[in-house]
């Protein structure tokens with residue numbers, strides 16, 4: 001029989017088909033009668049043992065090996081012995097090469113699909129994946145970001161903390177929760193902590209308290225998108241108050257929803273949409289006022305230096321009317337509460353933001369795809385150790401050896417969209 005197994009020390013002698021796949025019967029090629037380790041005398045043949053192991057699929061079917069192994073017994077001390085099979089995994093009834101295939105694929109496909117393909121139990125696939133994840137968490141090291149983003153993502157049934165490298169657009173790490181109990185040990189154990197120059201987060205105060213003592217050179221900047229988002233939210237409060245005032249005739253001109261028209265930046269509107277916006281503003285003067293306050297707030301970020309930005313904010317705040325626009329007044333108060341960290345944006349050598357819309361929303365979308373049936377540790381590993389996404393931006397750097405930054409966010413998103421990470 002042709003040796004389609006290509007495993008050292010055994011040869012196939014028979015093959016049959018069963019409902020669960022192929023069964024290949026094999027025998028040891030040559031068996032030398034062993035010496036007893038203790039007595040140093042030749043052992044004697046003592047029957048055979050049939051052992052079953054799973055092997056890599058053949059013809060797209062799971063393969064089970066049945067190996068007939070002779071057993072030997074020492075006449076003097078009674079010790080038993082069987083020929084060693086070097087291709088077997090130590091921990092599982094499977095060949096090493098099958099465990100390797102599962103290791104290579106388990107973070108890129110579902111455990112169930114892999115179990116079905118290989119004929120291995122789902123729990124075995126899970127165990128192999130957990131061993132792999134433990135190994136990866138010990139051995140994989142990403143470069144500490146100089147510009148670090150800290151965000152919160154609703155993922156695998158809870159709010160998780162995602163740490164990103166904002167200069168390279170990679171995921172650096174993921175923590176189970178963004179509480180101080182999780183953040184402090186992370187920062188405490190962070191290698192090259194002095195490398196971090198900027199930390200960009202939302203307005204959640206525990207972030208600052210968590211890293212302040214561990215990152216000696218880091219300055220906090222509150223993410224621009226989180227700040228301007230509050231102006232959009234304030235406008236939404238006003239829109240809901242006034243939208244009902246639009247007459248039926250005016251509605252015909254306003255083909256798009258008012259929400260959409262007013263939330264978009266005017267530069268992103270088509271001429272027709274700009275006209276529709278004008279109709280809305282004329283029909284609802286109160287909404288027009290709120291809209292202009294939203295836009296003026298966004299424009300603060302168009303200022304090129306810190307003093308001008310601070311002046312623009314002051315002028316904006318001073319022009320708020322005494323009555324009404326409560327949501328905008330609340331926004332002004334929030335800016336004052338985080339004043340230095342918000343205006344630190346203009347101290348940075350270039351614009352630092354968490355790229356809120358592309359990066360974070362994409363991660364959420366991706367986690368929704370990944371989330372089905374997986375717990376947090378698996379989703380974390382699938383994200384953090386994604387083979388393809390890890391390649392982007394990584395490589396050999398002169399004097400630094402192999403440098404890795406973590407999975408590249410746009411590549412992760414592309415994979416999520418095509419379903420490769422499922």
Ligand SMILES: [Zn+2]
Pocket residue numbers: 036037038039040074075076077078079
């Ligand atoms: Zn012996």
